[in-house]
Structures are given as structure tokens and as C-alpha cells.
Amino acid sequence: MNWIILIIAGLFETGFVFCLGKAQLTTDKESKFWWLGFAISLVLSMFLMYKATSGEHALPLGTAYAIWTGIGAVGSVTIGIIYFQEPTTFWRLFFVMTLIASIVGLKSVSS
Structure with a gap:
């Protein structure tokens, strides 16, 4: 289950990059909407990363971080x-x- 949570966290990381890009391309009210999306995606991404690396079946932090940022990087380039x-x-x-x-x-290679 923690792997699924980690993947979702990585997708939210991609989401905050998308919102950041859209916020930079828009103005006024629309820009504020994208900044709100950025903040929500950022918080959800961080929270889910925390959940995936804590608890009884926690993922190793170093591995989880590398995968989380990798998903975010691939998603951001895409x-x-x-x-x-x-x-x-x-x-x-x-x-x-x-x-x-x-x-x-x-x-x-991770257990």
C-alpha cells in the first residue's frame, strides 16, 4: 500500500509543477486559482510522502525520496x-x- 501512496505523492509533485507553470502564464484571478492548486498539490505531495515513509510497513526514506523525485521529474518533463x-x-x-x-x-531491489 505504501508504494501506491508514494506513486500518488509523485503524481501530486507533477501536479504542483503543472500548476506553477500555469500560474506563471496567467494573470489576476486565474493566476490565483493556479497558485491555490500549487499549494494544495504541494501539501498533498509532502503529506503522502510522509505517510509512505512512516508506520509499520514504512518504505526506506532514501529509496522513497529517490522514487518520489523521479516520478516528479519524469512527470514534469512530460x-x-x-x-x-x-x-x-x-x-x-x-x-x-x-x-x-x-x-x-x-x-x-527494495523490500
Whole structure:
């Protein structure tokens, strides 16, 4: 169950990056909406990370942190490409794939 919580925490990390990007592109009331989304996503991400690394079946903190930030990094690059027209080059995609392989590797060697 803690692995699922950790994955959701990583998705909320991607969510706060998306909200931050949208907040920077908007103004006034719409910008405040995105800043609120940023704050909510940030708090939920941190709280879920805490939950995944505490309790009876806690995940190792170092492993959980690496996976959490990895999910956030891959999600952020993906969001940047899809929604913010960031460049899609061979090397960007290559290193995102190596990051995904590292996340899967850490999960597979963790108890």
C-alpha cells in the first residue's frame, strides 16, 4: 500500500509543477486559482510522502525520496513537453528513459 501512496505523492509533485507553470502564464484571478492548486498539490505531495515513509510497513526514506523525485521529474518533463511546448530532443527523451529505468530498478531491489 505504501508504494501506491508514494506513486500518488509523485503524481501530486507533477501536479504542483503543472500548476506553477500555469500560474506563471496567467494573470489576476486565474493566476490565483493556479497558485491555490500549487499549494494544495504541494501539501498533498509532502503529506503522502510522509505517510509512505512512516508506520509499520514504512518504505526506506532514501529509496522513497529517490522514487518520489523521479516520478516528479519524469512527470514534469512530460508536462513541459505536452503543455508548455518545451523541446523534445533525442537526448532529453533518452535521459528521461534512463530515469524511468532507475526508478523501476530501485523499486525492484527494495523490500
